[in-house]
Amino acid sequence: MKYTEAKEELIQAWGNLGYSWGLNKTMAQIHALLMVSPKALSTEEIMQELSISRGNANMNVRALLDWGIISRVSVAGERKEFFKSEKDVWALARQVAKERRKRELEPILKVLKEVNDVQTDGSEEAKEFKKVVKELKNFAEKSDGLLETFIKAEESWFWNTVLKMMK
Amino acid sequence: MKYTEAKEELIQAWGNLGYSWGLNKTMAQIHALLMVSPKALSTEEIMQELSISRGNANMNVRALLDWGIISRVSVAGERKEFFKSEKDVWALARQVAKERRKRELEPILKVLKEVNDVQTDGSEEAKEFKKVVKELKNFAEKSDGLLETFIKAEESWFWNTVLKMMK
């Protein structure tokens, strides 16, 4: 397989994966592009490589900056901005986990806490409801704890521990 | 807070969470409804409770059956089908992990393997590309292993191990 094809295919696949990680397709593709690029790229170059419009490039670059997984770079003698990706996959995963925790887990935890002290009228429905909420809350809290550990963990420590788990 | 409100809110919140787990909103809401219901529900009842059409209910119920997180139930003396959810949150999480592994991780692993033996023309771009692919592949494989362990694990063992990790 030739390099250009391979690059194309990787960007495509990364686009799909990123999508299921909660990014959108273009966001994930820009990210993939910056991942495999040895130098920082300008908006122009991103537009070119992915055949997307200026507006699209701009919006998604900013979203990536928001998520904290790419950063701005100044190039001496150049007026325009360049962007580079965090290349450490581990750091990237942590960042994504952090964002998703904030965006997804926290809201449901809030609801579960609220809903937990519902007034039970003694009906079977209400009893079942309470029971389920309690279990969900327990699970969500444990997951939250696990995620937090992951987010704060050092790479080597984490994988060592995980490897032990997997034995 | 009253029970009916609480139920409403939980279904809503679960809908959102489910969505970010890769289900769609209605799928997740049907699931939430079945989770909190002490008895199995018919398509009619699902339509009623969530104010959705027959077709929509049918399609999403089937998708949930496909994912293996709800099941059919026969009720003596009734001709129509009833559905109930797996209520064990843990089993549910495992099932979702399994599906997502199949749908998301496996395809990217395939691409990474393909793309891994690209012919490097010696350019800096190609070298960087190879390096990044290698790292991604390594990460994806480790994640895959971890997921597999999770999918196969017993609940108590898993949380015990995780709790140790979190110390």
Added chain:
DNA sequence: CGAAACTTTCAATACTTATTGAAAATTCAT
């Protein structure tokens, strides 16, 4: 300051995905 270089915004529009509801297909008791 003035104007070229560059970035951001956003209304219009294209594209994608979800939903409806009625018709077709299936199931099942008689």
Added chain:
DNA sequence: ATGAATTTTCAATAAGTATTGAAAGTTTCG
């Protein structure tokens, strides 16, 4: 086999999301 009960399908359409591109805004430098 018949037909009532039930489930499934699917074309039409609604709703949601992403993308464009040109205009407005900002920055930088002579």
